Amino acid sequence: MNDQALGTICDYLKPKMFEENAQVIEAGQPLNVMLYIIAGSMQAYLPIRAAGEACPSTSFETLEKGMFVGEQLLDWAAKTKTFYDQPVSFKTVRCAEKVEAFALTVNDWKTLVVSRDIFQRSSKSEV
Template sequence: TAMVKTPLCLDSSGPFHFGIYQFALPLISSNSITIKILYSNLWGLMSLSTMGNNLAPTSQCLELMYCISVVLGGLMLFTLLVGNIQIFLQAVMARRRKTQLRYRDMEWWMRRRQLPSRLRKRVRHFEYQRWATMGGEDEMELIKDLPEGLRRDIKRYLCSDLIKKVPLFHNLDDLILDNICDRIKPLVFSKSEKMMREGDPVQRMVFIVNGRIKRSQSLSKGMVATSVLEPGSFLGDELLSWCLRRPFID
């Protein structure tokens, strides 16, 4: 078998001092474009992630300046990463602290009012469900101090997909739709909690974003009709029909 001798200029143990370019020797000796792309990306990531610790420069001025820039770039990226993580953790801890204070006040109030254990359990379950769904944030609270026009446009953007699913909204003008969107607010209901009872007056229209709602209606001879509303459905449109049929009174 014939042995292929490595050229002297590509021999890492030869008389040439490659410095930081020693890692580029496999790129020159390989004919594969994939290897060249992957190896160059690997070298760049290693240099930035280790802040230039894998570089061994020579005494060339430009080479030293390049190594300094790589080290400074790695330090800057690391500082940005730590800063973003710190800001994220502070925001999460602030929301968690606010929720803990609310939970503590709720527990104190339930003990003072001597609520039964079953009601306390429902309250705790609701608070847990609210935290899991909203993450301690209230979107309406965030935008309440914005200018009225900007707040209206934001709520119109957030609610446009919901109101388009209601056939009664298709023929309404933009002014009425803006007023409807301005009054939409998020609500969270825990599992097995009753939203409204049969026979109660309809007070709101509900759009289902997440979860499902089981609706039941009593029929004759003791029979009960049930149906399940999936995300994207709505209920309470009888209130809207009544408002549109009712004449305006000055």
Template structure:
């Protein structure tokens, strides 16, 4: 991604506020937006599958200022041909504290790609 594309994406970012304990995304659900955290913190819970365990294990990761949630949407938007195959979340993310973030929605990504404002290197037929 070049600087021009990055600036274009920044024009589409929208401020979003999540209250403490709010669930941002749940494992198995479609990712609707990519978030860039500017204040507060979130906890990401990643289920770990182990056939030997009766109960699933969970890995935890704290997400803080300067970190992303849903960044895989950029790779998906660059590669998808139809936008019908929206990726799902492999983790559950919940706010530890009130969180302020900038959001880039799936619809905005679709608009940017289809208008050829980002990911200009390849046409959708070449991907």
């Protein structure tokens, strides 16, 4: 990806604020947003099934300033041909404290790929 493409992506970034304990992403649900954390921290964990109900696991990954959440959308946007194959999150992500982030939604990625051609594709018909 070249500097011009990165600049175009930055034009689509939107600031987002999340309160402490807010659930941002739920495991098993479509991944709708990619976040770049600029302040605060989040916890990502794989849910455990106990008696048919999902429970938070005791092991989690801490996501902090400078880290991404939902980065699978970048890979998806670069490879998708139809946009009907939106990825599903395999982790639940909650805010450990108040979080500030920059967001790119699925629709932002669709617009960037279709109208801006930020990824090297041989033709628009691939999208």
